[in-house]
Amino acid sequence: MMAGTPSRNELHEQNRLSWNEATKAHNSHKGDQAKFFREGGSTLFPEEIELLGDITGLSLVHLQCNAGQDTLSLARLGAIVTGVDISDEAIAFAQKLSQESGISANFDRADIFDWFEETATAGKQFDIAFSSYGAVCWISDLNLWAKGISNILKTGGRFVVVDFHPVAMIFDTDWSHKFSYYSRNRKCTQ
Known part of the structure; x- marks a missing residue:
């Protein structure tokens, strides 16, 4: 690592703090989300539903779950769901939303790489690992992420991912080409 270059842990900590603030902003204008879920x-x-198929009774981990809305939607489909996210605010909101909506799900606040290691060490495995829109671009080491996913899946388990193509990240808000498609100068975190 070059002098002055932040470590992965330092970048992840910056990311956690940023997502704490973003979560507050994202959920400040959404109204009564618990009511939305209570009403179906x-x-x-x-x-996403098509790719997942019938998940009734299956153990499912929702990676980078943010504030838990999709996680609770997965639980409503009958899965036994654990959501994992780096943001304290997101997990606190998800736990509150779970309680207020009456939809049961587990939520873990952790850096995903630490969570993978702790989960694999504990011998806990899942039928399905799921990740969706806007999560992959925040992963600082895709190889390590993939290895972590592999380690927490049961034999015959599945990884289901739906995300945006990275070409969407090269444009500015006016759709002019602004950023390089290649990641050598881009600093992704988490």
């Missing part, structure tokens, strides 16, 4: 609402898109 779901935040999943049809393509």
